Amino acid sequence: MIVKQEVRSALVKIIQEQTKMEEAEFTHLESFEGIIDSLTLLEIVCEIEDNFDLEIDDEQIPQFRSFDDVVQLVSTMVQASP
Amino acid sequence: MTTKKRVVITGSSIASPLGNTPETYWQNLCRGHYGLGPITTFDTSESKTKVGACLNPIPMPTNLTPLEEKMSSNLSLLSAYCAEQAILQAGLDFSQEDVRQAGVVMGSGFLNLYDLEDFYQGLYQANRPASPTIIPLNMSSAPASRIAMTYGLKGVIKSVSTACASGFTAILDSVHLIRDGYQEIMLAGGSDLILCKTIxxxxxxxRVLSKERENPTMVCRPFDKDRDGIALGDGAAIFVLESLEHARQRGATILAEIVGGFQNADSLDLVKPDSKGEIICMEQALQEANLEANAIDMIYAHATGTRLNDVTEYQSMLAVFKEQLENIPVCGLKSMLGHTMGASGPMSLVAALGTLKSGYFYPIPNLNRLEEGVDLFITKTGQTLSDVHHILINTFAFGGINVCLVVSTFRE
Incomplete structure (x- = not known):
């Protein structure tokens, strides 16, 4: 649970920085589709990789549909990483 | 300026890993040779990507003084080499021409990256002071200016940048300048040097590069079911374009005619292509050429080898050519040359001139199994076609910028 909270806070910062949106503008979105363009999403992915020292496969990027999805996916990866 | 002039190609040139003359380049394309190999332009030990299409070395112009060479960036020298070759082939002697009627438009997707990367390394790692020449050498118009100064051309001189369509934007702008009577001779083409570490x-x-990072026979596989991205390459190609009247007046050999072209924008996404924009671009290019879709004998596709681009291009071609598409030979160069960005369109045009001359239709190396639902007329072994008169060439760039040209055999 602590991991997930920490991941969430870090992701809020990353997405705020990359999208220039306020937290409330993206955390409640059902989908990033049409709100966050593909290139910005890619920047977010790169920032997540750098911040959490993770490698995210291309096939996982389509799973980044909403903020909750991202939190879930990254938390799982962080917990699984050595 | 009331009558639109016909625009012909009287000189061509190329700098590529498959040869630095159009003849060698064409022969190597037909033999299915790979220009892709180990990247030698920087130390790849820390890089996942080990393969690219390097020039090894950058060919140099022979008509610059040592000082002019020193005052030219690598990109300018590459461009000047191609300009010299194209002018030689065209048999042009600018001392006999009205140089106010002659110009240069060069297209590059990127700035002069080799030199800039070196500059920044020097500045930040070795605290090397900035040279005052960095600005004039690296401004994006430097290659066009270098060429213009070498020949004393006093017409329209400019550089354009529309990502991977840059070279075709340069050619199309030049076609318009001649067609509408503003210039008689234009040197036009594209050059890019992108194989540096940062880029x-x-x-x-x-995540655009192929995951196969070493084996050239697997790296870039346009339209293949298992394609997974692009390879990168350096290169350049420049043409001498003239009004038909001017070419005739001086008894020039006409290589081909640019009968139509169009540029438009999707204006939707910086990186994702959109079929609607591509369709309009191809249709308008055909309309400019005054040709029906069924008149096209061959298509040089943009065919980058990415999952999304190739399918989008196929859908666009299908929408334009409908059931006729399955009868139109389609080829692409990027599995042999990598993606040379602003030079990619002009490098396709050099190859298209080879096809117009010989009728030869070569295979797309690395294309083993077509993507599901993609039905294209490709060749596995190469074949000679009869009556190739009109070729459509596509460039579809980041930023949603599309440029298509139609090049034809010259007919009175």
Whole structure:
């Protein structure tokens, strides 16, 4: 649970920085589709990789549909990483 | 300026890993040779990507003084080499021409990256002071200016940048300048040097590069079911374009005619292509050429080898050519040359001139199994076609910028 909270806070910062949106503008979105363009999403992915020292496969990027999805996916990866 | 002039090609040139003359380049394309190999332009030990299409070395012009060479960037020298070759082939002697009627438009997707990367390394790692020449050498108009100064051309001189369509934008702008009577002779084409560490790493992180990073026979596979991205390459190609009247007046050999072209924008996404924009671009290019879709004998596709681009281009071609598409030979160069960005369109045009001359239709190396639902007329072994008169060439760039040209055999 602590991991997930920490991941969430870090992701809020990353997405705020990359999208220039306020937290409330993206955390409640059902989908990033049409709100966050593909290139910005890619920047977010790169920032997540750098911040959490993770490698995210291309096939996982389509799973980044909403903020909750991202939190879930990254938390799982962080917990699984050595 | 009331009558639109016909625009012909009287000189061509190329700098590529498959040869630095159009003849050698064409022969190597037909033999299915790979221009892709180990990247030698920087130390790849820390890079996932080991393969690219390097020039090894950058060919140099022979008509610059040592000082002019020193005052030219690598990109300017590459461009000047191609300009010299194209002018030689065209048999042009600018001392006999009205140089106010002659210009240059060059297209590059990127700035002069080799030199800039070196500059920044020197500045930040070795605290090397900035040279005052960095600005004039690296401004994006430097290649066009270098060429213009070498020949004393006093017409329209400019550089354009529309990502991977840059070279075709340069050619199309030049066609318009001649067609509408503003210029008689234009040197036009594209050049890009992108195989430097920063850019290769950025493309890697963009997840656009093929995951196969070493074996050229697997790296870039346009339209293949298992394609997984692009390879990168350096290169340049420049043409001498003239009004038909001017070419005739001086008894020039006419290689081909640019009968139509169009540029438009999707204006939707910086990196994702959109079929609607591509369709309009191809249709308008055909309309400019005054040709029906069924008149096209061959298509040089943009065919980058990415999952999304190739399918989008196929859908666009299908929408334009409908059931006729399955009868139109389609080829692409990027599995042999990598993606040379602003030079990619002009490099396709050099190859298209070879096809117009010989009728030869070569295979797309690395294309083993067509993507499901993609039905294209490709060749596995190469074949000679009869009556190739009109070729459509596509360039579809980041930023949603599309440029298509139609090049034809010259007929009175």
């Amino acid at each position: 290769v790493h950025a493309w890697e992180r963009m």
